[in-house]
Amino acid sequence: MVTDSVSQDENTDTFKQRVTKFWQWYPTVAERFFQTIEAGKCGDLVDEVAEFCEATIPGLSWVFGPGENGGHSFTLSGEGQITKQLLAEYWLQRAPEIPKWNFHASRQATPAEFVKGFAIAVDEGKRVNVDGFQIRTHVDDERQKIDIIAWHPVLESVPKSQHFTILFLLVDEVLGEFGTQMWLGEIKIEPFTPDAYTRSLSELPEFISGVNTYHQWEKLPPLDTYTVYQLKETKSTPRGDTVVGSSLIPRLVSECIDNNGKLSENPLANTGAELIYIAIDSSIFPEGQQSDVRANIEDILTDSLAKELSGQTLGGAFGLHESYVDLLLVDGKESRRIVSETLTLLQLDNRARIESFVD
Structure with a gap:
């Protein structure tokens, strides 16, 4: 007999049971959700979805987004925590085909045609935009990572405690959640004088693609x-x-x-x-x-x-x-x-x- 010292509350649904409940629920609301988002009223769904997800799959974050061929997407994420990210991946593996919907287990990169206009509002009505965020890059071939120094002029008037939050929100939009983990190494946020190794944040994906092609890095997702x-x-x-x-x-x-x-x-x-x-x-x-x-x-x-x-x-x-x-x-x-x-x-x-x- 194999010794088993593990115990679990028998009254608690297992994660498999929770995921089953989710995929029994979503097809019943998918068309209504689609029409609500199409009408520009996505905010009306927040409380309903948040309540269901908190009761069914707590500890994971969710977001609606654009889908393929005019559809919409629903993303469940572990917010960069690999252990929870594995749960999100399991959830995705159980996903059924639902018309007009795509599902993701991590935040996806915003398509290049949309990313240039992306910005985050900060204090005093100012905005930190992707194009204005300057990135100086250094390629570390040994670690297969790209170190960056980042700066945006608006950050001068924003508390330092918020700098990394703002940068990571924008970087995740540009590279996607896994892209940030895969490609970026050391990250600094400080003023610097632009040089030949400087580009805007919106240009970072193209630069990374070129670096990967040149060095032939064999990178795997986290x-x-x-x-x-x-x-x-x-x-x-x-x-x-x-x-x-x-x-x-x-x-x-x-x-x-x-x-x-x-x-x-x-x-x-x-x-x-x-x-x-x-x-x-x-x-x-x-x-x-x-x-x-x-x-x-x-x-x-x-x-x-x-x-x-x-x-x-x-x-x-x-x-x-x-x-x-x-x-x-x-x-x-x-x-x-x-x-x-x-x-x-x-x-x-x-x-x-x-x-x-x-x-």
Whole structure:
């Protein structure tokens, strides 16, 4: 029997159940929403949508936007938090075809023909526009990132505490939510004298495209990017025996190790999803094949969860005493049943246990 120390409130809908409710609801309101937006009354929908989303899929942000061929779009986003972004991606994977609507799991870049006129109103009626935002660029080929210094004259009269909020709102419009994470490295906001490396914010996408073509960077979206990590020295805490691993969300592992085996707060609180890891006795793995065997177990778990739309693996690690597989589960007890049965089929009974990343 696989040891399972994870518990969940049985009265709480799982994230899978919540997403099912969302997609049962949206087709019933889609045409009315479309007509309301067409009539220029999008604001009339805010309270209704906000109330439903807060009750059904809390912790995720939403926005209406332009769609294809004269349609409209609905975007659900984790606001740059990879853990929640994975939930948004799961939501998108469950989306049905609905006439006149497109759905996105991250904020999309505004089409070039519209972005030049985009601006944000700030204090005293002033506006920070995309064209007036000057960007000095520096290409870091080693990190495959573009460092920027940004400035707009109106920022002189805006509190510094608001500068980054304004810039990121505009950059997300120009590059899209994932584009900002993928391409930009160090970011500074300060006055500077324009030079040959300076361009307007509206020209940044074309510049990035040229840089990527020239350097032939092989960039993957954040949700497909695994980070390899190593512990310089082992610790006595849970997972402190880790030697090397890879993860979509390496912060989870590092915080778990530094915080005596638990995260300081639950990044998926109230969502109906959960983060767990499987600890497997490393002594059962053939010498020299530990990482390969753990990776095979990870692949089998991935397939088992995917078949039931019940979760996904996030990576894993090899330790001196145990090997680990990290998972995001979206269907509560059903997800854990799949994990437990898969481990049993792999003959890992009594050699593995399931642990939660949170209390």
